[in-house]
Amino acid sequence: MNIAENISRIIKEIPPSVQLVAVSKTKSNEEVMQAYDAGQRIFGENKIQDMNLKHEELPKDIQWHMIGHVQSNKVKYMAPYVSLIHGVDSLKLLKEINKQANKNNRVIPCLLQIHIAEEDSKFGLSTEESQEIIKLSKDLRSVKIKGLMGMASFTKKENQVAKEFLGLKSLYDKFIQQNIPLEILSMGMSGDYPIAIQKGSNMIRVGSQIFGTRNY
Ligand SMILES: *Cc1c(COP(=O)(O)O)cnc(C)c1O
Numbered sequence: 346m347n348i349a350e351n352i353s354r355i356i357k358e359i360p361p362s363v364q365l366v367a368v369s370k371t372k373s374n375e376e377v378m379q380a381y382d383a384g385q386r387i388f389g390e391n392k393i394q395d396m397n398l399k400h401e402e403l404p405k406d407i408q409w410h411m412i413g414h415v416q417s418n419k420v421k422y423m424a425p426y427v428s429l430i431h432g433v434d435s436l437k438l439l440k441e442i443n444k445q446a447n448k449n450n451r452v453i454p455c456l457l458q459i460h461i462a463e464e465d466s467k468f469g470l471s472t473e474e475s476q477e478i479i480k481l482s483k484d485l486r487s488v489k490i491k492g493l494m495g496m497a498s499f500t501k502k503e504n505q506v507a508k509e510f511l512g513l514k515s516l517y518d519k520f521i522q523q524n525i526p527l528e529i530l531s532m533g534m535s536g537d538y539p540i541a542i543q544k545g546s547n548m549i550r551v552g553s554q555i556f557g558t559r560n561y
Pocket residue numbers: 368370391412413534535536550551552553554
């Protein structure tokens with residue numbers, strides 16, 4: 346497993362308009378640095394504590410994305426530096442991010458996580474809930490909803506995955522038609538990013554295809 350080679354293979358394969366988030370959860374600083382030395386600057390973590398440690402110990406030009414489920418009481422720990430929060434799934438959480446961003450004199454970019462998978466195990470908002478949150482977020486000055494994130498069903502049925510990604514792309518387009526200035530559509534992981542890009546993703550979150558399988 347050569348991390349640098351994996352990065353350049355993926356970069357060559359995807360259009361330049363698609364951003365690659367290297368998902369480094371459970372991986373060591375040394376492994377992150379191999380990706381960094383290959384030019385990668387955006388990394389995703391799903392636990393705030395792990396992300397904080399890596400942020401402290403690793404180069405400061407890394408952009409850290411929180412891709413996991415976030416508890417409101419933990420937002421304060423990442424508010425000073427996090428560059429994108431992918432998993433916003435309630436107004437309560439968005440309000441807390443707004444409060445902590447304000448304390449840090451910054452605006453924190455966020456994505457709304459939409460429930461697109463048929464399986465009901467995954468987090469996320471319904472279409473109606475996301476509409477409502479976008480409406481109510483207009484008064485929140487220290488957060489910016491930049492786009493949507495979704496995870497497809499964990500299945501080998503490619504047409505199922507394609508259908509779910511297409512559903513999220515349609516919602517994204519619908520918001521843009523309503524003059525909501527979204528820019529980021531975060532969908533696609535190691536197993537399904539080619540399908541996600543085909544369906545309109547412009548940000549993929551790839552872990553195991555870069556760093557190898559995870560031992561939890
Ligand atoms: C772990 C994780 C990924 C990356 O998963 P891989 O299959 O290893 O690429 C992407 N998105 C989220 C939200 C994750 O938790």
